Amino acid sequence: MNGRWRTWLxxxxxxxxxxxxxxxxxxxxxxxxxAKIQQPTEEQAxxxxxxxxxxxxxxxxxxxxxxxxxxEDQTRLASINVELALSPDPVLRSKQVLNTLLAGPxxxxxxxxxxxxxxxxxxxxxxxxxxxxxxxxxxxxxxxGIQSExxxxxxIARTLEANVPQVKRLKILIHGQEMETLAGHLxxxxxxxxxxxxVQPTSLSPAAPVKPRSNTxxxxxxxxxxxxxxxxxQR
Amino acid sequence: xxxxxxxxGGTDPGARGAQGIRESDLVLDLTFQVRRAxxxxxxxxxxxxxxxxxxxxxxxxxxxxxxxxxxxxxxHISSTGLPGTARVYVLADMxxxxxxxxxxxxxxxxxxxxxxxxxxxDAVQGQLAQRFxxxxxxxxxxxxxxxxxxxxxxxxxxxxxxxVQDRGELDKMMPGVADAIARGLxxxxxxxxxxxxxxxRP
Numbered sequence: 320m321n322g323r324w325r326t327w328l329x330x331x332x333x334x335x336x337x338x339x340x341x342x343x344x345x346x347x348x349x350x351x352x353x354a355k356i357q358q359p360t361e362e363q364a365x366x367x368x369x370x371x372x373x374x375x376x377x378x379x380x381x382x383x384x385x386x387x388x389x390x391e392d393q394t395r396l397a398s399i400n401v402e403l404a405l406s407p408d409p410v411l412r413s414k415q416v417l418n419t420l421l422a423g424p425x426x427x428x429x430x431x432x433x434x435x436x437x438x439x440x441x442x443x444x445x446x447x448x449x450x451x452x453x454x455x456x457x458x459x460x461x462x463x464g465i466q467s468e469x470x471x472x473x474x475i476a477r478t479l480e481a482n483v484p485q486v487k488r489l490k491i492l493i494h495g496q497e498m499e500t501l502a503g504h505l506x507x508x509x510x511x512x513x514x515x516x517x518v519q520p521t522s523l524s525p526a527a528p529v530k531p532r533s534n535t536x537x538x539x540x541x542x543x544x545x546x547x548x549x550x551x552x553q554r
Numbered sequence: 555x556x557x558x559x560x561x562x563g564g565t566d567p568g569a570r571g572a573q574g575i576r577e578s579d580l581v582l583d584l585t586f587q588v589r590r591a592x593x594x595x596x597x598x599x600x601x602x603x604x605x606x607x608x609x610x611x612x613x614x615x616x617x618x619x620x621x622x623x624x625x626x627x628x629x630h631i632s633s634t635g636l637p638g639t640a641r642v643y644v645l646a647d648m649x650x651x652x653x654x655x656x657x658x659x660x661x662x663x664x665x666x667x668x669x670x671x672x673x674x675x676d677a678v679q680g681q682l683a684q685r686f687x688x689x690x691x692x693x694x695x696x697x698x699x700x701x702x703x704x705x706x707x708x709x710x711x712x713x714x715x716x717x718v719q720d721r722g723e724l725d726k727m728m729p730g731v732a733d734a735i736a737r738g739l740x741x742x743x744x745x746x747x748x749x750x751x752x753x754x755r756p
Contacts, residue, residue, distance in 0.1 A: 505696065509702075
């Protein structure tokens with residue numbers, strides 16, 4: 320190899336080193352960004368899997384009534400009208416309103432459900448029983464106490480009652496499991512009445528009937544033995 | 555017999571405040587004060603726990619269910635709510651509860667006592683409303699797990715809240731709460747006649 324070719328080779332190698340030195344930090348940043356994208360947190364992954372059911376173009380925009388805590392008295396619920404594209408399908412519609420409820424109102428102080436909780440699934444049985452399966456955060460992040468736990472369940476039940484008339488009763492699961500309580504106080508082993516007009520007492524009348532003061536009076540499970548359970552409907 | 559139930563305990567601290575306040579500790583102190591107030595009125599009293607234990611919901615209910623003519627009071631401190639107020643909760647009707655051969659299911663043991671629980675709750679809530687401004691005048695409905703399996707007039711009393719800056723604020727409430735429960739129970743006592751158990755008295 321003569322000296323002229325050696326010079327050109329050295330110039331070429333030097334240029335390659337300079338280009339590599341400039342490009343390397345950029346490449347490093349890209350790799351780091353890609354690594355972050357490829358490794359979402361467990362909560363992010365769950366939220367992606369359980370993202371709100373998207374409204375289709377044909378879903379009409381309606382005024383949905385959402386029940387969050389009242390600004391005047393945070394121990395009570397107040398209804399707020401929100402314009403939402405809601406599916407006519409009761410399961411999709413239930414998911415849409417519950418995800419909106421979970422997203423919370425503009426004033427985060429008026430939330431009734433913890434911000435890190437997610438709706439994992441919603442089923443509707445032919446008899447009008449809705450089964451809402453929430454992530455563990457509903458149990459672990461709801462403030463412990465009779466008042467706060469009842470407010471959380473009331474907000475779910477009343478939002479369903481106002482927007483999805485097909486749901487008559489509600490069963491709440493945490494990560495697919497029946498839990499004894501929500502956060503140490505409120506009974507989750509029973510079903511909650513959502514549509515008080517649609518649910519009639521079945522048997523036993525304790526002393527004298529009294530009108531419940533809460534929308535979410537528990538309903539004792541009373542499926543007759545030998546009947547096969549109805550098949551749930553899920554989208 | 556009055557069965558007092560300091561909620562939580564053991565590994566379950568219940569509601570926790572920013573200042574290290576634990577519901578399980580506070581309700582135990584409250585229970586001792588309520589006990590003294592009730593005994594001063596002539597009631598017999600027992601407790602579901604006297605230390606840092608955590609009996610199951612069923613074990614706590616069993617203490618009342620084993621007594622004839624008992625009443626049950628479970629004591630709580632909330633995480634939220636207007637500080638300095640107190641609320642009494644009872645179960646709603648249990649229309650789907652099923653009897654089998656005249657025997658009531660353990661899971662719905664509260665069903666025949668719902669009306670009595672409401673009377674007892676209203677009596678106590680009325681006393682609390684007089685002492686703690688901002689408290690409701692009548693009993694509230696909530697699906698409290700502990701009450702469902704209790705075969706006796708049963709109420710849950712919840713004070714607000716562990717969010718106070720100083721535990722002393724809750725300590726100051728305790729004598730008034732104890733007195734309200736004792737007076738409420740004394741007012742309720744004449745109406746406590748369970749069908750088939752004539753003369754049953756707490």
